[in-house]
Structure formats: C-alpha cells, structure tokens
Amino acid sequence: MRADRVFAYGATAGLLGDLLLGDPRRGHPVALFGRAAAAVERRLWRDHRGRGAVHTAVCVGGAVALGALTRRAARPSAVASVALTGVATWAVVGGTSLAREARAVGRALEAGDIEGARRRLPHLCGRDPQALDADGIARAVVESVAENTSDAVVGALVWGAVAGVPGLLGFRAVNTLDAMVGHRSPRHLRYGWASARLDDLAGWPGARLTAGLAAVAGPDPRGAVRAWRADAGRHPSPNAGPVEASFAGALGVRLGGTLSYAGRVEHRPVLNGTGRAVRVTDVERAVRLSRRVALLALGACAAGRLLTRGRTS
Numbered sequence: 188m189r190a191d192r193v194f195a196y197g198a199t200a201g202l203l204g205d206l207l208l209g210d211p212r213r214g215h216p217v218a219l220f221g222r223a224a225a226a227v228e229r230r231l232w233r234d235h236r237g238r239g240a241v242h243t244a245v246c247v248g249g250a251v252a253l254g255a256l257t258r259r260a261a262r263p264s265a266v267a268s269v270a271l272t273g274v275a276t277w278a279v280v281g282g283t284s285l286a287r288e289a290r291a292v293g294r295a296l297e298a299g300d301i302e303g304a305r306r307r308l309p310h311l312c313g314r315d316p317q318a319l320d321a322d323g324i325a326r327a328v329v330e331s332v333a334e335n336t337s338d339a340v341v342g343a344l345v346w347g348a349v350a351g352v353p354g355l356l357g358f359r360a361v362n363t364l365d366a367m368v369g370h371r372s373p374r375h376l377r378y379g380w381a382s383a384r385l386d387d388l389a390g391w392p393g394a395r396l397t398a399g400l401a402a403v404a405g406p407d408p409r410g411a412v413r414a415w416r417a418d419a420g421r422h423p424s425p426n427a428g429p430v431e432a433s434f435a436g437a438l439g440v441r442l443g444g445t446l447s448y449a450g451r452v453e454h455r456p457v458l459n460g461t462g463r464a465v466r467v468t469d470v471e472r473a474v475r476l477s478r479r480v481a482l483l484a485l486g487a488c489a490a491g492r493l494l495t496r497g498r499t500s
Contacts, residue, residue: 188265188268188269190351190492191492191493191495192493193265193268193269193272193351194272194347194348194351194488194489194492195489195492195493196269196272196273197268197269197270197271197272197273197275197276198272198273198276198344198347198348198485198488198489199273199485199489200269200270200272200273200276200277201272201273201274201275201276201277201278201280202276202277202280202282202344202481202482202485204273204276204277205276205277205280205281205282205283206282206283208277208283209283209284209287210281210283210284215278216278216279217278217279217281217359217363220246220250220359220360220363221363221367223246223249224242224246224360224363224364224367225367227242227245227246228242228367228368228378231245232374232378233378234374234377234378235377235378236377236378236380236381238378239368239375239377239378239379239380239381239382240380240381242364242368242378242381242382243364243381243382243385244381246360246364247357247360247361247364247385249360250356250357250359250360251353251356251357251360252353253356254275254351254352254353254354254355254356254357255352255353257271257352258271258351258352258353271352272347272351272352272355275347275352275355275356276343276344276347276355278355278359279343279355279356279358279359280339280340280343280344280481281335281339281340282336282339282340282477282478282481284339285311285331285332285335285336285339285340285474285477286332286474286477286478288307288310288311289311289328289331289332289470289473289474290470290471290474291307291310292304292307292308292311292324292328292470293325293328293467293470293471293474295307296321296324296325296467296470297467301320301321301324304316304321304324305317305319305324308324308327308328311327311328311331312327312328312330312331313370314327314446321467322464322465322466322467325465325466325467325469325470326440326442326444326464326465327446328470328473329434329438329440329442329465329469329470329473330431330442330443332434332470332473332474332477333401333427333430333431333433333434333435333442333473333477334427334430334431336397336401336430336434336477336480336481337390337393337394337396337397337426337427337430338362338390338393339362340477340480340481340484341393341394341396341397341400341480341481341484342358342362342389342390342392342393342394342397343355343358343359343393344393344484344485344488345358345392345393345396345484345488346358346389346393347488348488348489348491348492357389358389358393361382361385361386361389362386362389362390364382364385364386365379365382365383365385365386367379367382368382368383369382369383369386370383387424387425387426390426391425391426393426394425394426394427394429394430395429396484396487397429397430397433397480397484398411398415398419398429398430398432398433399433400479400480400483400484400487401430401433401434401437401476401480402415402433402436402437403483404437404476404479404480404483405433405434405436405437405438405476406437406438406439407436407437407438407439408437410436410437410439410459410462411433411434411435411436411437412433412436413436414432414433414435414436414458414459414462415429415432415433415436417432418432418435418443418456418457418458418459418460419431419432419433419458421456421458422443422455422456422458423455428458431443431458432458432459434473434476435458435459435462436459436462437476438462438469438472438473438476439459439462439463440459440462440463440464440465440466440469441457441458441459441460441461441462441463441464441465442457442458442459442462442465443455443456443457443458444457
C-alpha cells in the first residue's frame, strides 16, 4: 500500500479512536515521554542554553528515532502500517480531552459554581483561576480551546502528513517539551530557550492551517479573516496569535487583554476588538468550532498527502 494511503487511513482511524475513546486514564504515551524528559532534565540541567539544546535534541531525536524504527518494522505489512499510524495518531492528538475539559468548566459556570470552574481550569491552561471571574474564566477557556486545537490536533496531523509516524511523534515531543521547559520561569529562561524556539518553528504550519480552517468553518468567515490579518501579529506568540485571532473573529467575540500566570500579570493586546465580551455559552461554540476544524484538517492533510503521493510513512 502506498504511504499516502497509509497515512490517510491510519490518521482517520486514530482521530476516530480519539473521538470514541479519548485519552487513557493511565499510562498515556505522552505522560511516559514527559517522565523520560524530566529524567533527562535532572541529569542535564544547568542555567545554560547549550544544555537546554542538548536536552531538546535528545528528547525529540529519541521520539523521532522511535517512530522511524517502528515504521520500518511495520512497513512489510500494509495492515500493520495503517495500525501503527492509527495508534500513533490516537496517542498524540488530544481533541476529545480538550473538549471534555472545556465543557466541564463550561458546565460549572452555567451552574453558577465559579469555585468548581476555578478548580477545573488548571486542567486546561496555566492561568491563575483565583484572579478570574466567570467571564474571565470563559474567555480563558475559549482562548485555550483555540490554541490547543492547533497544538493538540492540527499541528500533529500536519507533521504526520509530512513525515508519517516520526512526524507525529516528533511534533508531540516538541510540543510537550515546550510545555515543560519552554515557559519563562527563572529555572527555564535559558535552559528552555531551544525547546521554545523549536516549538515556534514546528507549530508554524499547523497554526496557519488552523486559523484558515477556523475562518472556513466558523459562523463569520469575514470576521475571522479580518481579525487574523489585523491582530495576529500583535500577540506575543507567533502561533497562538493567528489561531486565537481567527477564532475570535469567527465567533464574534473579543479575546486577549489582561491575564495572570502564577501571580505574574500580563497585558496582552485585544484580539477582534469590535467583538463582544466572551459569555459562558461561547465555550460550547468554541468546542464545536474546534471539532469542525479538526475534521477539516484531517481531510486537508490526507488530501495533501494523497496529492503529493509521498512515500515517507
């Protein structure tokens, strides 16, 4: 079987598996990678960019090598190749968990249980929940759904289409390392520099595809494109900016502004300033848009792979 069809069938099976099963409660491959990466950090850590670059190379290189070895072992069998691609896709995408956590916070807000919503929010993003009221929590959820649609689903599919199983595992490794050491804490300001920069590069194509598909799938395509063009470049993240701006315009809401991470206050630019403030009901709207974007991304990546007739999987 051609590699393009292997990816198309396997990625479809993997995304369907995520939709039906979600993430495993125990022994998730990404969690196992995280523990391994933490062990590498304990051995290598110094307050130095070079040490951090070695950490990034070891962890990402290991994930890519594992993908290449398993792909090679499965190559003689079309069934095994499709199954491997399906399992790898299921392991690295997280659309169902994203939707589940967002809806859990949304349900708490709808019930007026703001303390319950605050307790659930850290499962979804790193905001300081005690600094947020109900509308602020809803805004944080919508922003997180937008950003993680790219990070947890679309970006992985893009790299899977480009490089098969090694691309799937490599992208998730890069994204996970960025979450672990790429933030600007005193410990990781220099050590996490390489992971953060690599995540910016790896996330670039998926973020643009996500933003474009949000415009196509959302209720206000013109508003999405307008907000993307006007506001994306003002966001401090080169990849979150296009995605959040496009989601904001598509949903007709206003994102960005003042937020707090672990007691550190940031004043971010407002995205889609002509939109209205986020309401609790927008959480479900954002989740549904995320689902539509994921399905369109699967179709776009599979079609792109089929059209190029590549043989890298």
